[in-house]
Amino acid sequence: MPPLNLGDEMPNVAIVTNEGSMKMHEFMKDSWIILFSHPRDYTPVCTTELGRAANLAPEFKKRGVKMIALSCDDADSHNGWIKDVQSHANHVGDFPYPIIADDSREIAKSLGMIDPDESAGAGMPLTCRAVMIFGPDKRLKLSMLYPATTGRNFTEILRVVDSLQLTATKKVATPVDWKVGDKCMVVPSVKKEEEAGLFPKGVETLSVPSGKGYLRMTPMPE
Amino acid sequence: MPPLNLGDEMPNVAIVTNEGSMKMHEFMKDSWIILFSHPRDYTPVCTTELGRAANLAPEFKKRGVKMIALSCDDADSHNGWIKDVQSHANHVGDFPYPIIADDSREIAKSLGMIDPDESAGAGMPLTCRAVMIFGPDKRLKLSMLYPATTGRNFTEILRVVDSLQLTATKKVATPVDWKVGDKCMVVPSVKKEEEAGLFPKGVETLSVPSGKGYLRMTPMPE
Structure with missing residues (x-):
């Protein structure tokens, strides 16, 4: 099989x-x-x-x-x-x-x-x-x-368990080589106007040549 | 699929x-x-x-x-x-x-x-x-x-690539959490009398309660 x-x-x-x-x-x-x-x-x-x-x-x-x-x-x-x-x-x-x-x-x-x-x-x-x-x-x-x-x-x-469990309940994903405590990324389904309510620690949108605002970093949610 | x-x-x-x-x-x-x-x-x-x-x-x-x-x-x-x-x-x-x-x-x-x-x-x-x-x-x-x-x-x-490439040509396997430069383990198919010829840097057999001599460590082969 x-x-x-x-x-x-x-x-x-x-x-x-x-x-x-x-x-x-x-x-x-x-x-x-x-x-x-x-x-x-x-x-x-x-x-x-x-x-x-x-x-x-x-x-x-x-x-x-x-x-x-x-x-x-x-x-x-x-x-x-x-x-x-x-x-x-x-x-x-x-x-x-x-x-x-x-x-x-x-x-x-x-x-x-x-x-x-x-x-x-x-x-x-x-x-x-x-x-x-x-x-x-x-x-x-x-x-x-x-x-x-x-x-x-x-x-x-252990690193992937931490990521799986965190991302199962919070609207974040974990970037390459992430470990507990590192910043996370806001998932694409979160709308701009939802950011403040979902991520009280703040969201930083990184600038990229395409001008698309999809690289959104946030401190690891509690 | x-x-x-x-x-x-x-x-x-x-x-x-x-x-x-x-x-x-x-x-x-x-x-x-x-x-x-x-x-x-x-x-x-x-x-x-x-x-x-x-x-x-x-x-x-x-x-x-x-x-x-x-x-x-x-x-x-x-x-x-x-x-x-x-x-x-x-x-x-x-x-x-x-x-x-x-x-x-x-x-x-x-x-x-x-x-x-x-x-x-x-x-x-x-x-x-x-x-x-x-x-x-x-x-x-x-x-x-x-x-x-x-x-x-x-x-x-990269760690697993190093292990795969090393073990593809040498009669060793790499233990848990191994990284380049760490000791390797002699694979079970190697007979005791072959150790000296295959591993000129030496083989250390670790003692275990079963008395079976299968935990054989050797410096990483060149």
Whole structure:
């Protein structure tokens, strides 16, 4: 199956995790969700990634984002491997998110997380490093597909969560390379006469050769 | 159409750009390619992104990566808008990459770059902020799909290009949050007895509770 597209709803598949079984929508409830897949337990890059994610769990929790990982290994493998992940990352206490045991590849296939270049032998494909961020409406807001060779950047993942959550409620968008605290841009649908009411901190319209006043900056809304 | 998956080949579609018409494979030749779409000319976030990309063009060129942008506007629109992009980004000289004029949405649809939440009215959908990085074999190596609200991070894009190119020729993978110069990880397929020959700078095997020696670090290969 090809990858999910922006706007697609997470299918309500049955999931088996190292913390128990449930339906995906039961896990998601009405929360923001980050689902991230890795190729294989007991492999190097995955260990660094899941450790970093564990240490960042308080940051995701603060933003109301529930985390869930996925690979094509079984639940026993996940539980054994978590000890390595925690040891490598100096993470102590309970592991902060479940890992889906998708040994049948059913979920990875339905979400389009399979990397055709990665194989566990005997024609069994593995998952790529996918990141899928879903909103409380269970629809895909943003996705990344990285190959097995390339570990992800969790600072970038937090940055986009901040942008997605801010822009879901305020009539702004975030410019290239934006980070929390930087100025935002007023979205094109806001009329000139609405600016003062919507943006009490002020709006600065930058001048461009076309004379079109579409580059409108405003301090990050509260 | 759903998004391209890792490993999929770029279709050899006919493209019209603000710099002329050609077939996609004729443009790509055997180069690394970054194709990035934006929702619309003369809109705020897109202007900041294409300006940043223009200023980073020497960095992409140094890495042998050809850049090409895409939106559903026509070539005249692109040529007019480029003046705004350059003015805002303080970019002088020739604009360093072509922009595909996909007003029919044919290419965006075939690559799965359409954002169903964005519309130009009259049911005409717009493109999301897709980034697709293709290798010299014209196959998709990495992709990002960001919504219109969320500008991309070109530092992250350069970071993953560095990882993709390094790991395409050396038997290493790059860990979470890696950047050029950081240590790399030896890929699982390398046997213990091959380490010395492949990694003359040395390999350090980190200890983990499982006792499995899969966390093997090595200085970044030249």
